[in-house]
Amino acid sequence: MASRSHSTDEYASTLREVSRVTAPAIRQAIRALGIEAGSAGVDVGCGVGLDTLLLAEEVGEHGKVVGVDLSSDFVRAAGQAARRSEHPERLDFVVGDLGDLPMAENSFDWLWCKDTLWPRASGGGGVVSEPVSALRELARVVRPGGTVAVVFWSGQKLLPGYPKLEARLDAAQTEWIPYLRNIPPERHFLGALGWIRSAGLADGQASCFSACIYAPLDKALQQAMGCVFDMLYTDARPWLTAEEWKLTERLCRPESPDFLPATPSYCGSVHYTLFTGRVPPV
Numbered sequence: 164m165a166s167r168s169h170s171t172d173e174y175a176s177t178l179r180e181v182s183r184v185t186a187p188a189i190r191q192a193i194r195a196l197g198i199e200a201g202s203a204g205v206d207v208g209c210g211v212g213l214d215t216l217l218l219a220e221e222v223g224e225h226g227k228v229v230g231v232d233l234s235s236d237f238v239r240a241a242g243q244a245a246r247r248s249e250h251p252e253r254l255d256f257v258v259g260d261l262g263d264l265p266m267a268e269n270s271f272d273w274l275w276c277k278d279t280l281w282p283r284a285s286g287g288g289g290v291v292s293e294p295v296s297a298l299r300e301l302a303r304v305v306r307p308g309g310t311v312a313v314v315f316w317s318g319q320k321l322l323p324g325y326p327k328l329e330a331r332l333d334a335a336q337t338e339w340i341p342y343l344r345n346i347p348p349e350r351h352f353l354g355a356l357g358w359i360r361s362a363g364l365a366d367g368q369a370s371c372f373s374a375c376i377y378a379p380l381d382k383a384l385q386q387a388m389g390c391v392f393d394m395l396y397t398d399a400r401p402w403l404t405a406e407e408w409k410l411t412e413r414l415c416r417p418e419s420p421d422f423l424p425a426t427p428s429y430c431g432s433v434h435y436t437l438f439t440g441r442v443p444p445v
Contacts, residue, residue, distance in 0.1 A: 208279025212241025281342035364440025
């Protein structure tokens with residue numbers, strides 16, 4: 164499996180491949196927001212702009228979506244993708260920190276933040292030190308009555324027939340992923356409904372969305388699944404036995420004759436959880 168040392172272009176390419184698998188679930192979550200035509204929204208932690216492009220499809224010809232990311236390289240890549248898109252006039256991208264957004268108060272009708280509001284353990288690595296404070300900052304730029312939406316990849320079932328190996332791989336993720344390692348229960352990302360309420364947002368809700376991947380998979384989707392496996396499992400190796408890692412490589416490498424997504428009975432799924440709250444009236 165590939166090294167994690169990637170250029171921005173390589174990383175953007177990997178994310179585009181992974182989105183072949185995840186986009187159906189993300190589209191469901193976006194549609195659940197009920198984004199109005201002509202509205203203005205912001206995608207915080209936009210990365211290379213994949214979600215921003217999907218959100219731009221929802222706002223219509225008079226709407227606008229602004230993507231914000233801390234990485235100037237990602238913002239540059241997102242801008243390039245926007246210029247190649249069907250609706251470049253609806254899109255803009257800026258460099259900014261989710262803890263101090265470069266926007267005025269009440270600037271947007273809604274806010275989307277996916278796979279970004281990961282809290283860290285005290286003194287550990289991660290993205291967000293205080294998720295409630297971060298949510299207050301996100302809510303600051305949304306108009307009263309507008310929606311703040313935070314979304315997390317919350318699980319997967321991708322190795323049908325190998326539940327023990329998949330459980331071992333999932334357990335290994337809690338050892339090396341910063342937002343899972345040593346996280347106390349109250350700071351686990353699936354507690355975001357509590358953060359939303361503590362941040363003063365109203366009408367807190369949670370919804371789950373899944374994408375099912377099933378045979379026959381064409382070559383492009385098989386390649387995408389290889390990127391998903393690489394993203395999820397490469398760093399798990401130190402926590403597996405030699406036999407478990409050998410089996411992981413046999414099932415998850417696209418060049419392997421036993422590559423699981425190439426089998427005629429393959430069926431897997433990825434899962435996202437959407438948390439929403441409404442900015443109360445002043």
